Each structure stands twice: as C-alpha cells, then as structure tokens.
Amino acid sequence: MFSGPRQRGLRLLTHAEWCGVPSEADIISTVEFNYSGDLLATGDKGGRVVIFQREQESKSRPHSRGEYNVYSTFQSHEPEFDYLKSLEIEEKINKIRWLPQQNAAHFLLSTNDKTIKLWKISERDKRAEGYNLKDEDGRLRDPFRITALRVPILKPMDLMVEASPRRIFANAHTYHINSISVNSDHETYLSADDLRINLWHLEITDRSFNIVDIKPANMEELTEVITAAEFHPHQCNVFVYSSSKGTIRLCDMRSSALCDRHSKFFEEPEDPSSRSFFSEIISSISDVKFSHSGRYMMTRDYLSVKVWDLNMESRPVETHQVHEYLRSKLCSLYENDCIFDKFECCWNGSDSAIMTGSYNNFFRMFDRNTRRDVTLEASRENSKPRASLKPRKVCTGGKRKKDEISVDSLDFNKKILHTAWHPMENIIAVAATNNLYIFQDKIN
Amino acid sequence: MEDKVTSPEKAEEAKLKARYPHLGQKPGGSDFLRKRLQKGQKYFDSGDYNMAKAKMKNKQLPTAAPEKTEVTGDHIPTPQDLPQRKPSLVTSKLAG
Numbered sequence: 001m002f003s004g005p006r007q008r009g010l011r012l013l014t015h016a017e018w019c020g021v022p023s024e025a026d027i028i029s030t031v032e033f034n035y036s037g038d039l040l041a042t043g044d045k046g047g048r049v050v051i052f053q054r055e056q057e058s059k060s061r062p063h064s065r066g067e068y069n070v071y072s073t074f075q076s077h078e079p080e081f082d083y084l085k086s087l088e089i090e091e092k093i094n095k096i097r098w099l100p101q102q103n104a105a106h107f108l109l110s111t112n113d114k115t116i117k118l119w120k121i122s123e124r125d126k127r128a129e130g131y132n133l134k135d136e137d138g139r140l141r142d143p144f145r146i147t148a149l150r151v152p153i154l155k156p157m158d159l160m161v162e163a164s165p166r167r168i169f170a171n172a173h174t175y176h177i178n179s180i181s182v183n184s185d186h187e188t189y190l191s192a193d194d195l196r197i198n199l200w201h202l203e204i205t206d207r208s209f210n211i212v213d214i215k216p217a218n219m220e221e222l223t224e225v226i227t228a229a230e231f232h233p234h235q236c237n238v239f240v241y242s243s244s245k246g247t248i249r250l251c252d253m254r255s256s257a258l259c260d261r262h263s264k265f266f267e268e269p270e271d272p273s274s275r276s277f278f279s280e281i282i283s284s285i286s287d288v289k290f291s292h293s294g295r296y297m298m299t300r301d302y303l304s305v306k307v308w309d310l311n312m313e314s315r316p317v318e319t320h321q322v323h324e325y326l327r328s329k330l331c332s333l334y335e336n337d338c339i340f341d342k343f344e345c346c347w348n349g350s351d352s353a354i355m356t357g358s359y360n361n362f363f364r365m366f367d368r369n370t371r372r373d374v375t376l377e378a379s380r381e382n383s384k385p386r387a388s389l390k391p392r393k394v395c396t397g398g399k400r401k402k403d404e405i406s407v408d409s410l411d412f413n414k415k416i417l418h419t420a421w422h423p424m425e426n427i428i429a430v431a432a433t434n435n436l437y438i439f440q441d442k443i444n
Numbered sequence: 445m446e447d448k449v450t451s452p453e454k455a456e457e458a459k460l461k462a463r464y465p466h467l468g469q470k471p472g473g474s475d476f477l478r479k480r481l482q483k484g485q486k487y488f489d490s491g492d493y494n495m496a497k498a499k500m501k502n503k504q505l506p507t508a509a510p511e512k513t514e515v516t517g518d519h520i521p522t523p524q525d526l527p528q529r530k531p532s533l534v535t536s537k538l539a540g
Contacts, residue, residue, distance in 0.1 A: 175481055194481055222477050244477065276457040277467070281476070328452035331459040 009388025010376065010439040013427065014052070014068040018044060018434040028431035030418055034098040034106065037422040040068055040429055041108055042436060043093025047077035049110055049163075051121065052438075068438050072121055074163040077112040089114050095180050097189070099202070107166070109189060113176040116191055118167035118202065127157040172198050172208045179229045185236040192229035192241060199253075211259050212241060212251065227342075228288045235294065238263075242299060246283030250310065266308055268315045278330045278339070286342035291351040292423075298354055300345040303327060305356050305366070320366045320373065323358045325396045325407050338412050349424045357416025360405065361432045362392060378416060378430040378437045389439065 018026035025046025032041050040052040053071035080089040090113055099107040105122040130152040134140050175193035182189045190211070191198050197212035212229075216222055224245040232238035237253045249262035270279065282302035290297045291307075296317070299306050303324060306316035322343075326333060333339040338359075345356040357363045358375070361382075366373045375392045382389065395404040418431040426441035450458075461467060 194477075219478070225477055225480065274451060274453070276451075276453045277460060278453055278457060328456060330453060330456040331463075334460060335463075 010428070010441050011388050012383040012385055012437065013065065013440045014436075014438040015380070015383060016050075016052070016070070016436045018050075018436075026434040028418060028434065028436060029092050030094065030096050031420045031429050031431045031436070032096045032098060032108075033420050033422055033429065034108075035100050035423060037424055037427065039071065039098070039106060040420070040438070041096045041098065041110075042431065043076065043096050043110055044434075045090075045092040047075055047079070047091030047093060047112065049074055049076045049093060049096065049108075049119070052436075066440070072161040072163055074119070076110045076117060076119065077115065080114075094177060097180050097182050099182055100186055102186075109180050109182065111177050111180050111191065114170070114173055116169040116177070116180060116200075117165050118169070119163050120166045121161060121163045124160045124162060125156060125158075126154045128152045129155050167202065167205050169200055169205050169208070172200075178227060181229060181231045181239065183231045183236050184234055188236075190229060190231060190239060192226050194225040197226065197229055197239075197241060197259075209257070211253065211257070213258065213260060227285050230288055230290055230297075233290050233292060233294045240288055240290070240297060242285035242288040244284040245280060246285055246301060248285065248288060248297070248299060248308070264310070264313050266313045266316075268306070278334065281334070281339055282330070287344040289345060289347060291347050292349060293351055296351065298345055298347065300343050300356055302339060302341075302343075305345050305354060307354070307368070318368065320354070320364075322356055322364050323362075323394070325394055329407065333412070336412065338415075341415055341417065343415075343417050344419060346419055346421045348421045348426070353421075355419050355421060355428060357419055357430070359412050359415055360410040361414040361416060362394075363416045363419055363430055378432045378435070378439075379414075380435070383437060383439075388442075 018028065023046075025044060025048075027045040028042050029045050030041075030043040033039070034041070038054045040054075042050050042052070044050070049072075050070060051072045052068035055067050055069060057066045076093055077091040079091045081087070082089055092112055093110050094112060096108055096110045099109070099118075101107075105120050108119050108121070110117055110119060129136070130150050132141075132146060132149055132152075133143070169191070173191065173193040173196070175195050177191055177193050179192040180189060187203075188199055188201050191200065191208075192212075195213065195215040196210055198208040199211050200208045212226070214224070214226065224243045224247075227242045227244055229239060229241035232240075238250065239253070240248055240250045242248045246267065248266040250264035250266070251259035252263045253259060255261075255263060270283075285299045285301050287300040288297060295310060297308050297310060299308065299316075300322075303326060304322055305320045307318035307320075309317045330339060343357050345354060347354055352369050353365060353367050355363060355365045361377050361379045362375050363378060364373060364375055375394070376389045377392050390403075393401075393404045394410070395401065395406045400406050414433060416430055416432050420429045422428070428439050430437045430439070
C-alpha cells in the first residue's frame with residue numbers, strides 16, 4: 001500500500017454510483033463498516049441508507065473476489081419542517097453507527113440534524129404456506145367452507161432483507177446533531193450537537209440525560225461549539241468531545257452527572273506570533289476518533305491530522321500534514337467556504353495506519369510505523385479493476401513534473417470528506433460526492 | 445531591520461483584508477458560530493404551505509408566476525421556493 005519492492009497496491013473492489021436525475025440528494029454523507037466488516041452502511045443527503053454486504057468467497061463462486069454488493073436500501077429520514085421556529089430540518093444522514101451484533105439481525109443508529117433512529121435489518125428466507133384461514137393470495141377463506149385443518153409449513157423463499165425502525169429518539173436537540181457514539185456497555189449511546197451532549201439508553205426513547213452543556217447564559221458570549229464526540233472503546237465511563245477552537249476535552253461520567261468540567265484538556269500550544277485571521281478557523285477539529293487500542297485518539301483539523309496520547313495533554317505525539325500547500329490558498333478557500341469543510345479521519349484495524357480525505361478526489365494514508373504517506377485518487381478514470389492505484393503528487397510551485405498536478409488545478413468541488421477502514425482487513429471505503437469506492441490491498 | 449519573509453498564512457490574511465476591509469475584529473468568533481447555529485432557517489406562512497399541500501380542489505388556484513423569484517401575491521409559497529433568509533447577527537432572546 002505504501003509502495004514496496006513487490007507488486008502490491010490498492011485495487012478497486014467495488015464502485016457504486018448514486019444517480020438518478022443529477023441531484024444533491026445523491027451525495028453520500030456518511031460511511032461506516034460494521035464490527036465484522038462484512039457490512040458497509042452509507043447514508044446520503046436524501047435521507048437514504050444503503051447497506052453493502054461482502055460476498056462470501058467460496059468454492060461455489062470462485063470468481064468472486066469478496067466484492068461488496070447492495071444488501072439493503074431504505075429511507076431513514078424524511079425532510080421535516082419545524083413550524084414553531086420556521087426551521088427546515090434536513091433529511092441528510094449525518095452519521096451512522098452500528099451496534100455490535102447480538103443475534104441474527106443487524107442494528108444501526110442513523111441520525112439527521114434532529115432525530116436519531118434505531119434500525120433493525122433482518123433477513124427473511126422462509127415463508128409459511130398452508131394457512132387455514134386464508135388462501136395463498138392472502139384472501140380470507142369462508143370459515144364455513146373449511147372442512148379440514150392443516151399445519152402450515154415453512155418453505156424457502158428468495159432472500160428478503162427488511163429494515164424496520166425500532167426506536168425513534170427525537171426532540172432532545174435544539175441544535176444540529178454532529179455525532180453519535182455507541183458505548184462499550186452496548187446499552188447506552190451519546191448524541192452531540194453544537195452546544196450539548198446527551199446520553200441515551202437504547203431501550204428508552206422518551207428520556208435522555210444531558211451530560212455536557214456549553215451554552216453560555218448570554219449567547220453573545222459564545223466562543224466555541226462542539227464539533228465531534230466519541231465514547232472510549234473500552235472504558236464505558238469515558239468520552240471525548242472536540243471544539244471549534246481546536247481543543248479536546250476528555251470527560252469521566254463517574255465524576256459528576258453533568259460533565260461540564262473536563263477530566264483532561266488537550267490543546268497544542270500555539271505560537272502567538274504566527275496567529276492570523278485564519279488560525280482559529282483552520283484549527284477547528286472536524287473529527288475525533290479513538291484508536292482501537294483506546295490508548296490514542298486522532299483529530300482532524302483543516303490542514304492536518306494529529307495523534308494524541310491520552311496520557312499527554314500538552315501536545316499531540318504525531319502531526320501529519322494532509323495538504324499543507326493549501327495554506328497559501330486560504331483567502332480563496334475562505335471565500336468559497338471550503339475552509340469550513342469537515343473532513344473525517346479513520347484508523348486501520350491495528351492502529352498502524354490512518355486515512356483522511358482531501359480535494360480533487362484525493363485521499364491520504366499515513367503509515368505510523370514507517371512514517372511514509374501516500375496520496376491516492378478515487379475516481380472512475382483512475383480505478384481500473386485490475387490495476388493498483390497510482391500514487392498522486394501535488395506540485396506546489398516551480399516546475400511541474402509529468403503526472404503531477406498543480407495546486408491551482410485542483411478541483412475543490414471534488415471533496416472526500418468520508419472514508420472508512422475495515423476493522424480487520426486492508427479494505428477501505430471512500431466516498432467521493434455521489435460515488436462510493438471500495439479498495440482492497442492485494443499482493444499480486 | 446525588515447522581516448522580508450511573511451508566512452503564507454499572513455500573506456493570505458493581508459489579501460483577505462484588502463478585499464474585505466470591514467471584516468470583523470473577532471476572527472472566527474461569534475459571527476461564524478451563530479451563523480452555523482442558525483443553519484437552515486427559512487420563513488414562510490405555514491397556513492399557505494398546508495393549503496398548497498392539501499391541494500384545494502374547490503378553488504382554482506391562480507397560476508404560478510413564471511419566474512421562480514415571484515413568491516408573493518399570486519403564488520402560494522412552499523419552503524423550497526423561498527430564498528434562505530440571511531440570519532441577522534443579533535439572536536432573538538426568544539430563540540432556544
């Protein structure tokens with residue numbers, strides 16, 4: 001994946017395109033693998049959820065390479081209107097989080113700006129036949145005509161995947177929900193909006209506990225908002241939340257019911273002489289993710305990805321530049337609002353590598369052990385089924401070499417905001433506007 | 445002794461200030477945040493909206509104006525038609 005002597009690289013496994021009449025509704029807004037990696041859920045701006053399932057590589061299908069195919073599609077959220085405040089509530093799915101699997105069915109949480117829903121996705125591959133009171137069409141039989149009783153038998157049928165909403169968690173957020181996170185206790189989860197974080201029990205929809213509230217008494221004094229939040233992967237009492245000022249607070253729910261006072265405060269010291277109009281905007285953290293080990297966390301700000309050791313609050317242990325060449329373009333990026341784009345980041349299963357997106361359909365991967373990084377492109381032209389992805393390079397000035405692309409030629413409308421890494425294997429999912437690419441690292 | 449090397453960020457800031465001399469004193473401060481909190485605000489008449497949704501049959505609705513910009517008078521507006529109201533910088537004290 002990071003180039004080596006043997007022919008090795010990321011190859012396209014699956015490409016799916018959301019299309020219909022070219023519309024904004026087809027833009028993918030979230031991507032998430034489940035715990036086994038066999039299912040990949042995507043949410044889009046039109047409120048739909050599309051789940052992909054990995055094909056089983058088996059003797060009966062020798063040609064299948066473990067591709068992902070569509071497993072289930074359903075409308076999770078609809079557009080709503082809050083009449084009281086004259087607010088349009090977008091149906092866009094902001095986040096999807098899977099629950100750990102406990103039985104044959106799969107459960108996931110999906111959320112838009114205001115409402116979180118728990119969906120059950122189950123398979124049905126048998127149908128009962130031979131009912132007594134109705135015939136095969138479903139029409140009721142005349143009870144006086146029934147002369148004999150029979151026992152209905154189960155017959156196999158074509159696999160049907162059904163999605164049904166099991167819980168609707170509504171009316172708990174005044175501001176826009178940016179994160180949901182399932183707790184390691186598998187019973188509770190948190191939801192975070194710009195100013196508050198709530199704790200829910202998965203079984204209880206009419207009540208939630210507020211655990212963080214940073215709303216000032218006087219809104220004129222508002223200086224920062226919550227941008228992301230996540231539960232610790234193992235310690236069910238610990239969660240973190242990031243802010244628009246580039247800070248992260250770690251909270252312990254055992255210390256008090258309202259976690260307004262943090263247990264740890266992570267902030268990188270800033271050189272005051274380098275401060276500019278853009279400093280705070282580009283320091284805003286758009287995503288925070290714990291490592292699988294639970295020892296580290298990663299934050300994404302506009303230009304970089306930082307890895308923090310939870311035991312050290314004073315500064316990150318690693319800083320990786322995503323697209324430093326954009327620093328000299330901040331003025332135009334502010335004018336076209338791109339400076340406010342919220343990029344996500346993710347760890348691989350062993351926490352040895354991290355990935356995040358950029359512009360021009362580029363995404364970046366960093367190997368923490370070898371300190372090597374690579375820029376790749378997720379686009380149709382670039383993804384031939386058998387060829388491995390070629391590394392890309394952005395030329396920052398001076399002479400542009402062949403195959404390099406200059407900063408001014410980058411397409412800032414082609415943003416890769418959402419990426420996901422399979423929990424165990426080297427399989428990645430990259431969402432490029434209305435296209436989903438799934439790549440697998442294979443040795444030839 | 446002149447410092448000839450300006451950081452690219454400061455150079456960009458100078459460019460921005462040159463284009464927008466009245467840009468707020470508080471960079472990245474409350475203005476941004478409040479705009480962010482008010483995303484999606486649209487104003488319309490819910491009575492009109494519901495009537496349009498219900499598709500009144502007894503009354504012949506006046507034909508919609510040919511240009512999409514005409515949203516008052518003849519045309520019953522729906523939320524989709526309305527331009528986004530630019531949020532004022534002063535938040536109403538009634539707003540949650």
